[in-house]
Amino acid sequence: MVLLHNLDKQVFSCFDTTGDAFFTMPSGFSIFSNAGETKTLNVISTVAGVDAGFSIQGTPPSWLNLSISGNVLTAIVSASDQLESRYYDVVLIQDGTGKTITKRVTQAASSYVLTIGAITSFSGEGGSQTVSVTSTFNGLPVSWVLDTVNSSPYVSITSGEGTSSATFATLHQKRKI
Numbered sequence: 001m002v003l004l005h006n007l008d009k010q011v012f013s014c015f016d017t018t019g020d021a022f023f024t025m026p027s028g029f030s031i032f033s034n035a036g037e038t039k040t041l042n043v044i045s046t047v048a049g050v051d052a053g054f055s056i057q058g059t060p061p062s063w064l065n066l067s068i069s070g071n072v073l074t075a076i077v078s079a080s081d082q083l084e085s086r087y088y089d090v091v092l093i094q095d096g097t098g099k100t101i102t103k104r105v106t107q108a109a110s111s112y113v114l115t116i117g118a119i120t121s122f123s124g125e126g127g128s129q130t131v132s133v134t135s136t137f138n139g140l141p142v143s144w145v146l147d148t149v150n151s152s153p154y155v156s157i158t159s160g161e162g163t164s165s166a167t168f169a170t171l172h173q174k175r176k177i
Contacts, residue, residue, distance in 0.1 A: 001103055005163060021046045022054070022094045022101060029075060032107040035138040036079040041103065043071050047096050057091040058101070064088050073103075079138060093117045112137050122134065128169035133160060 024041040032039065045052045051071070061064050063086070065076040075093070080086065087106040093099070117131030135144035140160025162168070 003110050019046070019049060020097065020098070020099075022092075022099045023037070023053075024073070024103060028103050029105055031085075032075075032077040033138075034080045034104065034110045035140070035141065036077055036110040038074065038076045041073045043068075043073055043092065045071065045094050047094070053095040054092050054095070055095070060088055060090070061086075066090060075105050075106050077105065080107050081137075082107075082110055085109045110138055112142075126169070128167050130165050130167045132163060133166050134163040136162065137162075143177070 018106065021044050024043050029039050029041065043054055045054045052070070053117065055114070056066050056068065056073075063078045063080065065078075067074045067076075073090075085106060085108050087104055090103045090105055092101050092103070113134065113136045115132075115134045117133070119129050119131055131142060133146075135142050143161045144164075145159040146166060
């Protein structure tokens with residue numbers, strides 16, 4: 001353990017337990033996952049060395065639930081279906097002094113991933129090829145359906161969830177002269 005003595009009060013005023021303080025530990029929220037997530041900040045709030053309460057100013061959007069328990073601010077962010085990241089500036093107000101601090105809650109954009117394995121050319125003799133089809137939303141498997149208007153008799157699997165295989169087949173085509 002290291003003990004520090006005679007610290008400059010100007011430099012280390014945020015650690016002065018006999019005066020006023022209003023800050024969070026850690027200093028702010030990291031980016032919230034697009035799948036939804038819960039994070040907390042410890043709020044240090046003192047007036048003349050005595051613990052002071054604080055409150056949240058304004059009404060957060062429906063995707064963000066904020067609560068205070070003791071000196072802990074909890075942010076619960078629901079899953080996002082937005083194609084762009086979203087944010088909300090949380091304003092905390094210290095009781096008695098009216099001092100404010102603002103902490104931004106940022107959530108990553110949703111991500112939809114659809115991958116279909118490569119299909120190479122079929123020879124004139126026909127044949128079949130199996131490819132992997134993967135469909136996820138925010139990292140979780142979701143259903144997928146292949147449009148089979150032109151190929152319905154030649155596709156073995158037309159739907160799945162997450163990662164599945166689909167086999168494409170062609171028949172030998174005789175040319176009319």
